[in-house]
Amino acid sequence: MSLTAPSSRAARPSLRRRLLQLAERATSPLLPADYLDLFDPLRPGADLRGRIVAVHPETADASTIVIRPGADWAGHVPGQYVRLGVDVNGIRQWRAYSLTHGPRPDGNISITVKAVPDGLVSTHLVRESRPGTLVHLEQAQGDFVLPTDGGKFLFVTAGSGVTPVVGMLRNLFPVADDGVVRLACSAAYDIVVVHVAPSEPHSIFLDNLRALDDAGLIRLVARYDDVHGVLDVGDLEALVPDLHERVTLACGPGGLLDALQRHHDERGLELLTEQFRVTTRAVGEGGTVDFTGSGTMVDADGATPILDAAEAAGVLMPSGCRMGICFGCVLPLREGAVRDLRTGAVTTATPGETEGRGVPIQTCISAAAGACVIDH
Amino acid sequence: MTVLQKKAHNPIAHLTPEDIEQLGVELDAIRQSVIDTRGADDAAYIRKVIATQRKLELGSRAVLLVSMFPPAWVVGTAGLAVAKIIENMEIGHNVMHGQWDWMRDPKIHSTTWEWDNASPSEQWKHSHNELHHTYTNVIGKDNDLGYGIMRVDEDQRWVPLYAAQPLWNFVNACFFEYGIAAYDLELGKNLATKERRQDPDFRARAKVTLKKIRNQMTKDYVIHPLLSGPSFLNTLAANATANLIRNLWTHSVIMCGHFPEGVETFERRSIVGETRGEWYLRQMLGSANISGSRAMHFMTGNLSFQIEHHLFPDLPSNRYQQIAPQVQALFQRYGLTYTTGSLPRQVASAWRKVIRLSLPNNLLGRNTAAPVTDLPAPEPAREHVAA
Numbered sequence: 057m058s059l060t061a062p063s064s065r066a067a068r069p070s071l072r073r074r075l076l077q078l079a080e081r082a083t084s085p086l087l088p089a090d091y092l093d094l095f096d097p098l099r100p101g102a103d104l105r106g107r108i109v110a111v112h113p114e115t116a117d118a119s120t121i122v123i124r125p126g127a128d129w130a131g132h133v134p135g136q137y138v139r140l141g142v143d144v145n146g147i148r149q150w151r152a153y154s155l156t157h158g159p160r161p162d163g164n165i166s167i168t169v170k171a172v173p174d175g176l177v178s179t180h181l182v183r184e185s186r187p188g189t190l191v192h193l194e195q196a197q198g199d200f201v202l203p204t205d206g207g208k209f210l211f212v213t214a215g216s217g218v219t220p221v222v223g224m225l226r227n228l229f230p231v232a233d234d235g236v237v238r239l240a241c242s243a244a245y246d247i248v249v250v251h252v253a254p255s256e257p258h259s260i261f262l263d264n265l266r267a268l269d270d271a272g273l274i275r276l277v278a279r280y281d282d283v284h285g286v287l288d289v290g291d292l293e294a295l296v297p298d299l300h301e302r303v304t305l306a307c308g309p310g311g312l313l314d315a316l317q318r319h320h321d322e323r324g325l326e327l328l329t330e331q332f333r334v335t336t337r338a339v340g341e342g343g344t345v346d347f348t349g350s351g352t353m354v355d356a357d358g359a360t361p362i363l364d365a366a367e368a369a370g371v372l373m374p375s376g377c378r379m380g381i382c383f384g385c386v387l388p389l390r391e392g393a394v395r396d397l398r399t400g401a402v403t404t405a406t407p408g409e410t411e412g413r414g415v416p417i418q419t420c421i422s423a424a425a426g427a428c429v430i431d432h
Numbered sequence: 433m434t435v436l437q438k439k440a441h442n443p444i445a446h447l448t449p450e451d452i453e454q455l456g457v458e459l460d461a462i463r464q465s466v467i468d469t470r471g472a473d474d475a476a477y478i479r480k481v482i483a484t485q486r487k488l489e490l491g492s493r494a495v496l497l498v499s500m501f502p503p504a505w506v507v508g509t510a511g512l513a514v515a516k517i518i519e520n521m522e523i524g525h526n527v528m529h530g531q532w533d534w535m536r537d538p539k540i541h542s543t544t545w546e547w548d549n550a551s552p553s554e555q556w557k558h559s560h561n562e563l564h565h566t567y568t569n570v571i572g573k574d575n576d577l578g579y580g581i582m583r584v585d586e587d588q589r590w591v592p593l594y595a596a597q598p599l600w601n602f603v604n605a606c607f608f609e610y611g612i613a614a615y616d617l618e619l620g621k622n623l624a625t626k627e628r629r630q631d632p633d634f635r636a637r638a639k640v641t642l643k644k645i646r647n648q649m650t651k652d653y654v655i656h657p658l659l660s661g662p663s664f665l666n667t668l669a670a671n672a673t674a675n676l677i678r679n680l681w682t683h684s685v686i687m688c689g690h691f692p693e694g695v696e697t698f699e700r701r702s703i704v705g706e707t708r709g710e711w712y713l714r715q716m717l718g719s720a721n722i723s724g725s726r727a728m729h730f731m732t733g734n735l736s737f738q739i740e741h742h743l744f745p746d747l748p749s750n751r752y753q754q755i756a757p758q759v760q761a762l763f764q765r766y767g768l769t770y771t772t773g774s775l776p777r778q779v780a781s782a783w784r785k786v787i788r789l790s791l792p793n794n795l796l797g798r799n800t801a802a803p804v805t806d807l808p809a810p811e812p813a814r815e816h817v818a819a
Contacts, residue, residue: 081651082651085648086486143472146470146472146476147534367536370530372533372538
């Protein structure tokens with residue numbers, strides 16, 4: 057073996073790797089990280105975590121939670137969301153929250169959470185979370201974001217599809233106790249929101265939109281099927297005369313998005329969409345779900361999302377928004393059939409015919425439709 | 433009624449099938465009361481135990497870097513032995529039972545945990561959780577009964593090999609982690625024929641076990657001694673001693689769980705069609721507790737509450753102590769014997785049984801499985817064995 061003066065650059069990674077291997081052998085069957093986590097859980101190279109540094113009450117039932125993310129936090133752009141894992145009654149729960157600030161000078165991130173009735177995690181975060189608590193994070197995600205340099209936009213939202221849009225608007229126009237805050241950087245945005253719903257709902261989000269409309273920061277066009285009839289996308293030009301000058305961002309059920317896509321394609325208009333379907337429960341027969349990785353068999357009825365049934369049986373499941381939005385819960389269905397609880401659509405997988413490891417399904421909105429096998 | 437009919441002193445003769453089902457209902461209620469109150473305090477408990485164990489292990493191994501100094505050797509060895517015992521018992525055994533799966537923390541979960549022991553978690557979980565906990569004390573089904581190398585019940589046929597079983601038991605105690613690994617591999621059965629030896633499934637599992645053993649040995653007998661530099665041999669000896677202490681301790685605790693006098697065994701056909709209540713009853717009669725201090729309970733991984741553990745193997749171990757009075761009261765109400773005793777007493781009792789059964793049944797003039805009974809002992813009902 058000849059050691060002809062290796063350059064220090066070439067030698068360094070190899071030494072580093074050897075030291076790492078040595079550390080792994082010294083800590084087997086655990087990993088060095090399992091010990092380092094005891095002392096510095098936010099260090100570079102650790103699983104992504106964060107520590108709550110402040111909890112600011114916003115209203116009686118909403119708080120902004122400021123989190124110092126771990127060293128490997130890659131940053132985010134306004135409008136993106138983060139998946140947050142927090143222990144509630146000792147149980148790790150994952151939810152997706154919009155990041156309510158752009159990048160901050162102190163490197164912290166923040167989410168604003170409203171405690172919703174029966175909302176296990178939101179209630180815990182608003183009422184119980186304390187500075188110093190360690191939380192678990194994933195990198196910021198979401199393509200459904202506004203350009204950062206302003207412009208003219210049209211939002212088309214249907215039903216609860218308004219949620220991510222409200223997240224974006226809150227970024228631009230924070231609502232404080234004494235009214236809407238006019239940020240200088242938001243002056244460059246000219247926004248119209250066309251919101252569609254079967255009938256006028258009671259919703260904090262809609263109140264938000266109305267407040268922004270009253271303050272003259274956006275123009276809200278609310279269309280209720282029972283009052284105005286079902287929206288025909290052809291009417292958009294009448295509702296929004298300067299449609300051709302705007303970039304459209306749409307969030308709602310697939311049918312509406314498809315119609316909008318055709319409409320915009322015909323006119324050569326720019327459209328950004330996010331599918332966000334209104335929950336309609338479609339119940340079928342259930343079945344057993346076999347998780348190949350853990351070898352667990354779960355009996356799931358036809359009305360319960362596979363995610364809930366599996367978690368109740370002690371299976372470690374990836375999860376996120378639990379509403380079918382964030383795709384944090386997707387797992388491959390190797391064999392069998394599942395039913396989409398919102399539409400009733402059945403997805404089937406047949407070994408040998410289905411490509412790859414299986415058909416990716418969202419476990420949070422899928423129920424078993426007969427026996428199925430999930431690769432997890 | 434299917435269990436225990438043949439015993440001279442049938443400990444459940446006074447129970448009707450309805451009694452047994454009611455017993456099951458009451459035990460289910462105790463179980464539910466724990467599940468309903470499982471929460472942040474329990475999660476904080478296991479996290480604290482894990483953090484403390486890891487710091488103790490790190491500290492002990494750091495002290496052993498200078499193990500050539502006798503006080504450092506003694507302190508480091510003792511600390512490491514305690515850390516390994518906690519890791520295997522209160523943490524590893526219980527995490528792998530799924531006692532903490534409800535927290536949904538991937539770092540503390542039965543599907544991800546790997547323990548500081550020769551047997552790979554995956555194989556241990558199969559032989560322990562699926563076989564031993566399902567077929568507890570059923571002769572011919574529960575290999576924990578004598579680990580396939582010993583005779584621990586009058587109903588097991590005596591062969592001359594058993595004459596040396598006190599020696600086997602002692603050797604097994606010293607090398608217990610390897611004994612468990614061999615047992616999880618069903619080495620005796622799988623090495624017996626050429627066909628079994630060449631079975632791809634067995635070979636794959638054996639490979640995994642050998643890799644685990646190699647990693648364990650590299651850590652304790654190569655890496656840490658090397659890191660100790662001039663203290664190489666002292667650290668090597670310290671680690672071997674810590675492993676030996678851990679092996680002797682865990683073996684003793686586990687012997688106390690099912691071997692002491694007073695613990696019942698069951699015949700294979702007795703569990704056919706067993707109801708939930710009858711399953712509970714078998715766990716109650718087939719397990720024995722150890723009484724003692726809080727520290728003793730902790731160091732046994734709360735397996736000193738073996739009865740509670742066998743009734744509810746997936747409840748968090750820190751809760752067994754809490755429900756033990758309710759379980760004991762239940763034993764009393766149903767006229768059952770809650771077998772318990774101090775650690776020295778139970779260890780001695782288990783060893784006495786190992787020694788007694790190393791000889792054929794009639795040699796010592798006694799052959800009853802239940803010496804507590806004052807009834808005359810009948811001839812063992814051999815026709816019932818391994819039906």
